[in-house]
Amino acid sequence: MSDNIRVLLVDDQELVRYGFRLMLEANPGMVIVGEASDGAQAVSAVGRLQPDVVLMDIRMPGIGGIEATRGITRLHPDTRVLVITTYDIDEYAFGALEAGAAGFLLKDTRPDDLVAAIRAIHSGDAAVSPRITAKLIQVAAPHLLLRQTVDADDALTELTAREREIFVLIGQGETNSEIAATLYLSESTIKANVGRILSKLGLRNRVEAVIRAYEIGVVGQQLT
Template sequence: MIRVFLVDDQSLVRSGFRMLIEAEDDMEVVGEASDGAEAVAALTAEPADVALMDIRMPVMDGVEATRRLVRADLGTRVLVLTTFDLDEYVFAALKAGASGFLLKDARPQELLSAIRDVAAGDAVVAPSATRRLLDQVVPSLPANPRSGPDPRLDVLTERELEVLTEIASGATNSEIGARLYMAEGTVKTHIGRLLSKLQARDRVSLVLFAYETGIAGR
């Protein structure tokens, strides 16, 4: 069973998520919190597999809660649920170590699939929101002080750079395979090499790296 913890300051939202999740045979809701501080305290005492985390909450927001949970290394992975008007907070949450984000209006099956993916150790970046999210936050990123390419890119092959660009666009493994004419297993191999070479934590880290170094958006 995938143990899910709900963090949202709106009880109605939590109730809706609880009904959806508990209708599944392979997951259960093990707790709820109405703010980040309450969530950190509860999950420190009894970690869950996945925390569905809202961003804007009283007492402690989702960014700080995510940062503390990741730093504590409790084994709880964070999936941020957001709306477009909170995109800048989502970027901060991903930087803090969240395993991904989805829009709150995602289809139920998208949310359930995302929970399963995150619980399995993958990361989820909603394809429909990735471009819009990063279009908003990229202009506010610090400018690269180097006149040439980032030296961290030197260790990557041309194929790996192509895969990295597709990841940053929000493409799934199957979509990357179709666009680059390679088997999905080969895509996974390239992603594994990217994670290793760049010492990235997960797929989300690769997305952020691609935008911070200017690879994405070419």
């Protein structure tokens, strides 16, 4: 099996797509399988090309990035969507993540960080700009904590003790490699556990796992 990461570029500006293509193709293992200039083309292209990762713009004519992300994650759950935009307005970040995006970055992100984000979401991690993470926690936390209507023990009853431990670390924003180092386990073991956690809790990705962890309060104490 090839170790290449197949990437679809979605942006209404051809020059932007060209820039991303040049930058990503300079990195070993990154293969650009296609481009799209709007959300409708993106959803169609994912069906044809089966990329591993979609680099998705938010604001485009016709169907925008959030609606396209929702369609892609519903129809092609194995494809990860990384939203990258000029705008860090809260509603865009929330909209993209709620639509199932595995990450949200700003276009001023450094090239190395973008490549790292693509590799991260391809391996099952989440990737969210630190600025966006701070905003999400600041804006969402009070509302999430008010929604704690389910006891954490009841919500996590399907998880083993080890899976609960890993779930808390996911909620704290740790990557697979960081969790592996914390628990003195292999990264492959952590990845397998994360997959089981998501399946048992009915979650699509790690971003939803982080939100769920805050909703039920297992990492609420970290918000001070």
